[in-house]
Amino acid sequence: MALQKGDLVILQKGSKKYLLIIKEEIFHTHAGYLDLSQIEGKEYGDYILSSKGVPFYILKPTIFDLLMKIKRQTQIIYPKDIGYILLKLDIVEGKTVLECGCGSGALTTALAYFVGKTGRVISYEKKESFVEIARTNLKRFNLEERVVFKLKEVEEAFDEEEEVDALFLDVREPERLLFPAYRALKGGHPLGILVPTTNQVTSVLKGLEALPFVDIEVIEIFLRPYKLNPERFRPEDLMVAHTGYLIFTKKVKVKDGNED
Amino acid sequence: MALQKGDLVILQKGSKKYLLIIKEEIFHTHAGYLDLSQIEGKEYGDYILSSKGVPFYILKPTIFDLLMKIKRQTQIIYPKDIGYILLKLDIVEGKTVLECGCGSGALTTALAYFVGKTGRVISYEKKESFVEIARTNLKRFNLEERVVFKLKEVEEAFDEEEEVDALFLDVREPERLLFPAYRALKGGHPLGILVPTTNQVTSVLKGLEALPFVDIEVIEIFLRPYKLNPERFRPEDLMVAHTGYLIFTKKVKVKDGNED
Amino acid sequence: MALQKGDLVILQKGSKKYLLIIKEEIFHTHAGYLDLSQIEGKEYGDYILSSKGVPFYILKPTIFDLLMKIKRQTQIIYPKDIGYILLKLDIVEGKTVLECGCGSGALTTALAYFVGKTGRVISYEKKESFVEIARTNLKRFNLEERVVFKLKEVEEAFDEEEEVDALFLDVREPERLLFPAYRALKGGHPLGILVPTTNQVTSVLKGLEALPFVDIEVIEIFLRPYKLNPERFRPEDLMVAHTGYLIFTKKVKVKDGNED
Amino acid sequence: MALQKGDLVILQKGSKKYLLIIKEEIFHTHAGYLDLSQIEGKEYGDYILSSKGVPFYILKPTIFDLLMKIKRQTQIIYPKDIGYILLKLDIVEGKTVLECGCGSGALTTALAYFVGKTGRVISYEKKESFVEIARTNLKRFNLEERVVFKLKEVEEAFDEEEEVDALFLDVREPERLLFPAYRALKGGHPLGILVPTTNQVTSVLKGLEALPFVDIEVIEIFLRPYKLNPERFRPEDLMVAHTGYLIFTKKVKVKDGNED
Structure with missing residues (x-):
């Protein structure tokens, strides 16, 4: 062609x-x-x-290439993490997914790519310059029509009238958004969170305990690159040691005290 | 609902x-x-x-849950690897992807899920019992109509008349299938390979050198799980140390001797 | 012979x-x-x-073999960590080293082995059953004469009249022993700490900030084992994902406010 | 003092x-x-x-500090690896250890430090400039009297009349020195090898199969450093991804065909 x-x-x-x-x-x-x-x-x-x-x-x-070519003002979420997020948040054609904290728009791009023409990404971001750069990236990739930006701080609640299929938080204090996230999400559906520090992980874990969330997972993903000489096959000398901790959970309507 | x-x-x-x-x-x-x-x-x-x-x-x-619940006869490809494969092979709604070696059908399931109703997965597998289990898994997940199985050994060439958007090899001697894979793939499009041993990686790298492939990457992905107690936050005691080496590349029509 | x-x-x-x-x-x-x-x-x-x-x-x-054959009631410190501890605490012939928390005596054994006949290990442990098992291990290895056990809780201070060359803490709340450790240690000499959780690391880091300690390092060490088949060279399937975080620092007499 | x-x-x-x-x-x-x-x-x-x-x-x-301050012309062996080597090769006061390939003398320094005044390090190195820099390092650290350098290529055999307690190879083709190493080593005593590539590991494993060596181990060690802010505790952004593969084994006099 x-x-x-x-x-x-x-x-x-x-x-x-x-x-x-x-x-x-x-x-x-x-x-x-x-x-x-x-x-x-x-x-x-x-x-x-x-x-x-x-x-x-x-x-x-490929979408991988697009992610590597994101114009960035901020640390971006890496493909190694994005791939796993797609599986955990179940991001396919037709889904409606809400993210809070778009940064330079790397995850926004991937979400928009995978929800397809019939899906939608709602992206909350309080910083105008981040929305601008994310939008610039989406435009280059012809994905801007799949994303609705909401340039605002979220305090009490997200705005959506209908519950979303999946939700992702990439903000400094995600523990403050757990209740809004809970309310915005469909029952039985997944929430994902990325944080760089262990202090944030423990804050989120404490927050999750106080709300009807189940099936919690906390992980890290490492990618180890190799050199390409088949006569001297070996890893690269340096690698990224840390991008962030990923937390996943699912909303339930009420938590029954009899579960273990 | x-x-x-x-x-x-x-x-x-x-x-x-x-x-x-x-x-x-x-x-x-x-x-x-x-x-x-x-x-x-x-x-x-x-x-x-x-x-x-x-x-x-x-x-x-979620697709993650389906993958964890695959009925298996073989070692399956893990979500940590599958997520990355989706990004590198650019697997979205409408794509046609060919895999060789379906095993128990974990990757087949993920590919079928992400190519959507308008896409198609072609899966070559010479072992009948593997096709059966893969088919059983796909049926449970309502994905069997998106997959065409070809129960045959591939020697000279894959059968397809039209070139495919992406191709994945999960076989014991992928170096023997590099030329058939080359022929089956659209120009500029991605090939992925999973192998468990370094000997296989070096064989594939040598094979790739002899064909018009560019943009080669060899990596490993690790997933480190954490315990959930926020008062005593720490990794789990054990983790999977190895699933396999992932190799990615792209086909070009001819290689020009003047490139470096 | x-x-x-x-x-x-x-x-x-x-x-x-x-x-x-x-x-x-x-x-x-x-x-x-x-x-x-x-x-x-x-x-x-x-x-x-x-x-x-x-x-x-x-x-x-070898000392490695002895460590692998420690009779144990507790989680032991692993060789991968012990080797690094030896270098950071500078454990050679003739040194006096104090440890607090002997567990089953794995580190005690290594310290006793490397301080030699002219060195000494002082081991504080409040639990009698731990001292017994550690002593049993040391006797098997002919190292018991190099170790003095002090079966007591340490609150205000360690007992030693002379400052020690190196000090290691392997207790639940090491932050409570930082001042006793400070007092027991020679100026400019190293302190090491092992803790399994990130909460303990942050407590220790806060405690260290309040005392004249410099040259702080926090690390983790991983060991990845490989299978031995040269035709199919690859890592083992499983590995230990976590033993603990290692913290190292050095005592100075006073901290001058003008340093950065 | x-x-x-x-x-x-x-x-x-x-x-x-x-x-x-x-x-x-x-x-x-x-x-x-x-x-x-x-x-x-x-x-x-x-x-x-x-x-x-x-x-x-x-x-x-400390010896750790000395290792970090080695003047270097070459890639040095890292403390994370050296600590483990000391345990596997059983390097304490009084031992005689032979190394082949001194590089800039990092391992030489550690070996000399731990064999003490009564032990000895024999270091084979064919490149004069490496011996010079290793000697310069040892002199700074007052360890030069514990090391004998042999500025020569080893082909058939090492020179020593008495078998040594431990032996370490850090050369490009260690498989060529396995038989000399075998002959130079005491029965039941350990041999260690460091190689950067998987091709070298497989060559060594094949070589070891042909000789009376048992108790083979192949590993890699990673060190992951953390930032020191207790309010935002997290790993550093980058880490060393690879230094080398470590191989350890022990000599036996003859191999009996009845073992498994």
Whole structure:
């Protein structure tokens, strides 16, 4: 299928990747400049040559690629964590999911991607500059219509009239939003929380004990990258040691005192 | 929304979870028996009482829950790995994905769930008993119509006339299937591979060098679980040390000798 | 050098190891019984045959082997942690080291081993049954003369008239012993602490801030074991996910307000 | 005990540490210069002021500190690994240990420190510049008399007439030195090997199968550092992902075919 103006592509040379939109434009790289209009009519898997004759492969951007190319003002949630969140929060076509704290919009992007055209993401964020950058990212990825931003602090309650299918908190004091989250969520459905510190985890765990939530899980995910030489196969020298603790639970309507 | 006969639910008491279909049936547990027909008319988040008066919460099964409840004959691929695979292989509504080696069908289930009603999973597996168990799992989850099984060994080529959006290999000698995988895949699109041993990783890396594949990544993912007591917050004593090495790459049409 | 009655040996068959003293005794194993008097006159590296003709290799017990063969009533400190503790507390021949909380005596054993004949370990423990088991272990390893046990609770201060070279706390509330530890320790010398929970780490960190301690480090150590098949090289399936957090610091006489 | 000229001290301000010898010298730092002769007559735990009035604490250098201050031309073996090596190779006062491949001398330093005045380290190294830097390090730490360097390639055999208590290989192709190592080692005593790649591990495992070695262990050790703020307790952002794989085994005189 021939690529057209407006399509999103990855141009890759070695480990260097660029996420670009096909249009009449010259794009400069260390290996010479690229005439982006040359991509038109090519297909994914083809390449174009830079002004220095260096090939840049035209690749289909995956959601992983989009996440790695998020323009960021903040620490973003990493793919290793996002993949697990999708499974725990059950994010597929048609779901309505509420997130509080959009940051630069990495998780927002993934949620919008996976709820599809028939689903919806509601994103609360009190900081205007974060909403702007998240929106910019979503626009680049053609996902902005799936997201409703609410630029406000949440104190007592979220605004939604209908309960949502899943809810995610990425804020400094998530323990203060547990009751609003409880009220906004459908019965039996999942809540996820990301926090960087153990103090926050313990605050959340105490808060969850006081509300009708069950099936609590607290985990960390590590990703260990390897070098690619098959004659000297070994891990990379450095890795990310910490992004955050992930907490998951499910809402029940009332907690019966007879359970253990 | 009231639950009906045929609906899938999780019944949960403490950390014990049962994945059940609502019907006229008595289900026995250590905390007394459950009359499953009582669930009819209730909602997710409600509970029913066992014959001993113990509450069992009725929860919405997430794809994570389905994966944890896979009936298995083989080692399954874990959610920590599946989440990452979904992002790297770009598995959303409408995609066509081919897997080779279905095992008990854990990844098959996740792929079928995320490609949605308009997508399709093609699953090659040479062992009949594996196809049977995978099919049984998919039926329980109402996903069997999204999957086409091909009970055959792949030697020269996969059968598909149209190239697929993504491809995953979970077989003992994936290096032997790299060329068939190359041919079956759309240009610029992703291939994923899971192998348990470093010897297999090095064989795959050598194989990839000989074919037009770029953007190679080899990683491992760890999940570290924590105990839930906020007064004594600490990791669990034991964790899974290894499931497998994940390899990802993308097909290009030809490799140009001038790239680095 | 021929082995004699009273010598300590490891007898090993496959992955099964026994730590034994050479004497007139019959020792029963799943592979037949062993006449331990047969070891007399042999050398390390030789083997003896069981009553079923199965060879058991006679190996020199290392301190690692002793630690793995500690008789235990409690969770022991693991070699992965002990090795690091030795380096941080600078435990060599001639040192005087104080520990509080001996448990089953694993760390006590290692400390006694490394301070040598001219060094000394002072071990505070309030629970008599722990002292007994620790002493039993030390006797088996011929190290009991290097250790002085003090069967008492420490409230205000440790008893020592002379300051010690290093100090280690393995108790439930180490924050309560920071001032006694401070007073018992030589200026500029190291204090180590092991705690299983993050709540204890934060209590200790707050306590350390209030006293003249510098050069604080908090770490965790993981050990990942691998299977031994070179054709299928891969990690073991399970690993220990957590033993404890290690905290290290050094005493200074006074803290000057001008430092950063 | 008053410090004297020639003594080794750590001077520490915040997380900045200097390993210095007391003498008539001016030492420059970002926080002003230090007159090192002022340390004379002070004690560990005291401090001196820089020319800008900033306190630098005088701390006792532990073996851990020495290892962190190794002057290096090469990747050094890390304390997390060295601690475990000491336990597995049973390195205490009086032992004779042979290492092959001294690198910058980090392990050499630790071995020399722990074998004490009555023990000995024999260090084979074919590269003269490595011996020089290792010797420089040992001299700074007053340990040079405990080490004999042999500046030579080992092909057929090590030179020693008497078998050694422990042996460590840190070379590119340790599989080529397994037989020399076997011959140089006492029966029942331990051999350790460090290699960075899985290919080397499998070569060593194959080599060990062909020789009378038992009790094989292959492991990796990770160290995860934490930040020190008790109000926001969390791991550091980055960690070392890989230093090397550690292999340990013990020599037996002959292997009996009847063992499993």
